[in-house]
Amino acid sequence: MENLSIKLTNIRHSFGAKELFSLDSLTVYQGDRIGIVGPNGQGKSTLLKIIQGELKPDTGRVQRAGEFNFFRQSAEVAEINLATIDWELMGRFFVPKNQVDTLSGGEATKFRLAQVLSSYEAGLLLDEPTTHLDQASIQTLIEELRYYYGTLLFVSHDRYFLNQLATKIWEIEAGKITEYSGNYDDFRQQKELENLENERAAEQFMKEKGRLESAIAKKKAQAEQNKKISLKKKQQNIRPDRLSSSKQKETVQKNLQKSAKAMESRLSQLEEKKGSQAERTLIFPPSKTLELHNKFPIRGDAFHLKKGEKVLFDRCDFQFGLGKRIAITGKNGAGKSSLLQSILNNEEGIVLSPKVVFSTYYQMSYKISGEQTILTYLMEQTEYKEPLIRSILHNLGFSQLEMTKPISGLSGGEATRIQIALLFTRPSNVLILDEPTNFIDLKTLEALETLIGAYPGTVIFTSHDRYFVEKNADEIYEIKDFRLQLS
Structure with missing residues (x-):
């Protein structure tokens, strides 16, 4: 018999005027490994805090068997009791023995993970x-969690990580939490079946609605015709032997009206079914001014780069092909972002085709302000026509109303x-994306993949998301031994 680890009962919780959760009952059993997904702002982190007891829900009861360790998405790196740390794990994470305030973002994350994982509790919230984290560190974390036999709940947008560890998926959206069995790929298959069923239900609804509307119109037309005939007969001198025939026509008319009202009642009771919105096909218009003829518009010729005393690239040669999707991978601190910046700045050792026009994406690198609408804001910064801009916004999940x-x-x-939309609305022939998968939810990530697939130019990106890299890259380069090595 399975032992209960967590039980949530009648949980209601709001943030301001927005209701985050409304769930009657949700249970977790010992040994469950649950990946939590959903759009940003739906309350995934809030749910973990409620389970941990750091946050009290507006209403409801949280039951938890045993203590849980909790890794927070963002937290200060604190000094530790050296006797409690798992130094072997710190070594496998390659965390340097520096002062904590000198650690990089990736090193700080690994340091905090090692702290959380150094002590065992019955439950773990991540x-x-x-x-x-770079790919090597993600793999180290996966291997460490494979041997954790307690209850594991984790929020993640990393599909590879979800596939490797989750045995159940909780999807949080629109205040509801839906449980699916299996890992992320299993979840996607179940969602596709749901969408197919919804499409069929929507199609059946439209057919039944059309049938009833047509039948109602026909009955009303028959009743109106019968009424005209009856009125005409009344205006004539009706012989006694024809009186019964007139009354029969009035009865038929009433029956037709009654039948029409019955069908109208049935129509009003039909439960409307809506299918999922299909993505609009994106076709970026060709531009003579942006057309490149150089087979390799971006090259490295004995490229050398140092940051402080650290050598990142030493006489490195490379060439990026026209129209290719190129992923740059490597460990934290290997020089991925520095390489992209050197390309953008056309620094010594970088050879660019004269007609290269860049469009760049840096996570949350600016603030948007102004009173113009989303659509107007984008139209002010593009040469493309409005239908294409609407299609880009539609693919990114904006409804027609939200565009205003x-x-x-x-x-x-x-x-x-909107920042992702700007990347594609500014005419260019080379996209540069530095860690575009950080902090964006899965729906936005999938929309970004659709846009990259439709983009006609060259795409160069860095990412630690293995799923994203494998799905989108034609060529994968790893920074290793001060060179770019084709994987």
């Missing part, structure tokens, strides 16, 4: 544990999606 929303009222997640 909030975005792979943020800032003022940019001053955007949430953080919406601002991120």
Whole structure:
């Protein structure tokens, strides 16, 4: 018999005027490994805090068997009791023995993970544990968690991480939490089946609605015709032997009207079914001014780069092909972002085609302000026609109504999606994306992949997200031994 680890009963919780959760009952059993997904701003981190007891829900009861360790998405790195740390794990994470205030973002994340994992409790809560981690560190974390036999709940947008560890998926959206069995790929298959069923239900609804509306119109037309005939007969001299025939026609008319009202009642009781919105096909118009003919528009010729006393690249040669999707991978601190910056600045050792026009993406690198609508804001910064801009916004999850929303009222997640939209609305022939998968939810991530697939130019990106890299890259380069090595 399974032992209960967590039980949530009648949980209701709001943030301001927005209701985050409304759930009757949710249970977790010992040994469950639950990946929590959903759009940004839906309350994933809040849910972990409620389970941990750091936050009290507006209503409801939280039951938890035993203590839980908690890795927070963002927290200060604190000095530790050296006797309690697992130094072997610190070594496998390659955390340097520096002062904590000198650690990089990735090193700080690994340091905090090692702290949390150094002591064993019956439960473990992880909030975005792979943020800032390179692929090697993510794999180390996966291997460490494989041997954790307690209850594991974790929030993540990393699909590879979810696939490797989750045996259940909780999807949080629109105040509801839905449980799916299996890992992320299993979850996607179940969602696709749900969407297919919804499409069929929506199609059946439209057919039944059309059938009833047609039948109602026909019955009303028959009743109206019968009424005209009856009125005409009344205006004539009706012989006694024809009186019964007139009354029969009035009865038929009433029956037709009654039948029409019955069908109208049935129509009003039909439960409307809506299918999922299909993505609009994106076709970026060709531009003579942006057309490149150089087979390798970006090259490295004995490229050498130092940061302080640290050599990142030493006489490195490379060439990035026209129209290719190129991923740059490597350990934290290997020089991925520095390489992209050197390309953008056309520094010594970088050879660019004269007609290269860049469009760049840096996570939350600016603030949006102003009172113009989202659509107007983007139209002011592009040469493309409005239908294409609407298609880009649609693919990023903006409804027609939301496109008229003022940019001053955007949430953080919406601002991120606008930043991605800007990347594609500014005419260019080379995209540069530095860690685009950090902090964006899975729906936005999938929308970004659709846009990259439709983009006609060259794309160069860095990412620690293995799933994203493998799905989108034609060529994968790893920074190793001060060179770019093709994987």
